[in-house]
Amino acid sequence: MRIFSSTTAPNPRRVKIYLAEKGIEIPYVNIDLKEGDNLTEEFRKKNLFGKVPVLELDDGTFISESMAICRYFEMLHPEPSLFGKTPLEVATIEMWNRQVDIYLIVLVGFAFRHTTGYYSDRETVIKAWGEESLKRAITSFGLLERRLADSRFLAGDAFSVADITAFCAVDFAKLVKWKIEDSQPNLLRWYKEVASRPSTQT
């Protein structure tokens, strides 16, 4: 078993933190995204969409998408639970995880790629969309501040994958020069707590 990944990208980091929370060690094969290692026909046999991370199982099966990889391990190692156990826990964690995914990770990704032109050798760059994406991401961070005024972690009292996703989003946003604002004490309190976990020290 091994994971094809990149040391710099935010989505692979979600898997890395998840595995550290679980105490699972998997060897990594580093992929150079800037060089386009992920866009070759060879890599697309692992993942048609050409994205990292990709988990290769011992029988040669490939699983891509961070949350799919985490769910695979969650089934094999259910403790400590990071996706919830009861129907309400499972639904609440999925809700926050997807909201942070779509309204933060995805938008910060657009902000990064469209304001810096990091991948201008391979994709159309639309600066106005990069700037708009950053504005929308900042609105989403404001909603997290509201949520965290009422809750220790995003999905409730227990740490979950939704916190992993949000933590990676905050760090990713540093690349587009956003950081937690003085008016966001709850987001800061939550960030410091997550940042102090051994799993996030990578």
Next chain:
Amino acid sequence: MRIFSSTTAPNPRRVKIYLAEKGIEIPYVNIDLKEGDNLTEEFRKKNLFGKVPVLELDDGTFISESMAICRYFEMLHPEPSLFGKTPLEVATIEMWNRQVDIYLIVLVGFAFRHTTGYYSDRETVIKAWGEESLKRAITSFGLLERRLADSRFLAGDAFSVADITAFCAVDFAKLVKWKIEDSQPNLLRWYKEVASRPSTQT
């Protein structure tokens, strides 16, 4: 229990098809998105992000995000399984579902909103991004054609939530004047099979 939703939006349709597959009936409360019913402070108490659908439980708890709502019911009514059972099934369905979500539903959504200006009263519209999003979505549909050349359904031999998401994406794309191309016989074969299921007749 009831679902706040809109009859026209693609994400609520995913829940509707899912519930029909399970034979579960839940009353709906229709929300007028064009009028901004979802953007009031009152609605944000149900979902901070102001999106539909939102499931209200009998105790007044709210769950938003289509897949969170579906997972809630999957825990209560595991048969027939639409999220998989073994670790590999669960991971494979999650992989395809998220790929179709991020690289199709989200992109077709941008294409619709930024080329038509449907919500120009409340958001910045960037036409170039709408056109680029459509191009990217079309690339993703091409990848589904490749996948469906090897597989009856997206995640394998069994129908799953990934097929529900993809089916809604194809229908949603009709709004931006895209339809399955003559060069995509596998996508068409799959679409016809999903379209013939009683659950998709809504």
